[in-house]
Amino acid sequence: IAGITQAPTSQILAAGRRMTLRCTQDMRHNAMYWYRQDLGLGLRLIHYSNTAGTTGKGEVPDGYSVSRANTDDFPLTLASAVPSQTSVYFCASSETSGSREGSGELFFGEGSRLTVL
C-alpha cells in the first residue's frame, strides 16, 4: 500500500514560473490537506478538502490554489512562484473531516522540497 504519494520530491524553480505539486492517495480517504513546513514555524495549513469537489483555505493560502476533482488526487498549484514559497510541502489525508467519529489521524506523504530562486 503506497499511502500518500507526492511528486516531485524536489524542485528548483525560477521566480514567476508556475508549478504544480502532485499528491495522490490510495486509501480512499475523504479529507486531504496541504501543509508547508518552514524551520521554526512548524507545519502550517495551506488548503484542505473535506471531500471530492470541495476545498477550503487554511492558515496561509495566498499564492496557492488547489482542486479536488476526485477522491484520490489533490494537486497544489503555485501560479507565479516567489522566493518566500521556498519550503517543504507535505500532503496529507484522513478518513474523517467534520465528524466526531473516527480517529482523525493524518497520513502524510514524504514531502516535496521546493526552492524558488
Added chain:
Amino acid sequence: GESVGLHLPTLSVQEGDNSIINCAYSNSASDYFIWYKQESGKGPQFIIDIRSNMDKRQGQRVTVLLNKTVKHLSLQIAATQPGDSAVYFCAGLSGGSYIPTFGRGTSLIVHP
C-alpha cells in the same frame, strides 16, 4: 482558533533515559489531540492520540498525559533509544472541522 505551542525547541537525553515532551494549547474547546514523530527527511507519522474525556493513554513505550485544567499535554517516552531521535509535534483538533493545528515541534536528540 487553535494555538498549540511547545515549551522547548530541543531536548537532549541519554539513551535509556525517559523523555518528556510538553505541549500547551489555548483553545478550551479542543477535544482531540495527536502526537506525531517526524524523522529527518520524512513526513510526520502518528504516534498516539488522546481525547478530552481521558487524562492518560498508553502505547508501546509512550504515554500521553492530558491536563485540561491548565491546557497542557505531554508525551512521555520510556527508555529512550537513538531511533527516537526526531522532531515531535502535537496537534489539536476542535469543533466540527477536525482540521488539526500543529505546534512548532520539539527536536529530541538521543545520545548513545
